[in-house]
Amino acid sequence: MQKKKVYNLSVEYSDLLPALTIAQVQGVLTSNAELALRKDSTNDWRTCIEINVANLAVFTSGAARPDPAVNQADYELHFGQTHNLTFLNDTPGIRGVACGIPCSPPRFIVNWNTRRPDTPVHELGHCVGLGHAGHTVQQIMCEGATRNSNSNELKKDDVDNYDDL
Numbered sequence: 041m042q043k044k045k046v047y048n049l050s051v052e053y054s055d056l057l058p059a060l061t062i063a064q065v066q067g068v069l070t071s072n073a074e075l076a077l078r079k080d081s082t083n084d085w086r087t088c089i090e091i092n093v094a095n096l097a098v099f100t101s102g103a104a105r106p107d108p109a110v111n112q113a114d115y116e117l118h119f120g121q122t123h124n125l126t127f128l129n130d131t132p133g134i135r136g137v138a139c140g141i142p143c144s145p146p147r148f149i150v151n152w153n154t155r156r157p158d159t160p161v162h163e164l165g166h167c168v169g170l171g172h173a174g175h176t177v178q179q180i181m182c183e184g185a186t187r188n189s190n191s192n193e194l195k196k197d198d199v200d201n202y203d204d205l
């Protein structure tokens with residue numbers, strides 16, 4: 041039997057966002073884990089993961105922690121912190137970005153306002169080593185600009201990768 045892979049994420053969010061509760065953020069992450077579990081077609085695979093909010097804190101945006109974050113240098117300032125997931129108010133041109141493919145521990149940014157239903161699990165996918173190549177628009181790891189807003193499928197290789205971290 042496959043054991044569930046558990047990701048306990050330390051989360052910070054920008055002070056430009058409305059106050060967020062652990063329950064609110066946990067709701068987003070749980071629905072993302074459920075997207076990874078869902079099977080919608082015969083060539084769709086599922087991965088048994090759980091994503092938890094280990095802790096949640098607000099940070100003060102500014103030069104050291106930019107919001108908006110507009111380029112890689114800005115992203116790196118957030119990746120350089122100790123927490124895993126950063127929610128920002130404004131990330132022009134992107135809904136999310138990961139520290140690398142792969143990068144460990146996982147560090148990724150999600151725009152709280154413009155995120156798709158699957159943006160957190162998509163960016164976590166990059167952190168565990170998944171790229172975009174070879175994917176179709178229905179799949180979670182498809183490139184962001186063309187991915188369906190309700191994307192919810194995984195390739196078999198993707199499923200294996202979520203367990204590697």
Ligand SMILES: [Zn+2]
Pocket residue numbers: 162166172182183184
């Ligand atoms: Zn991507």
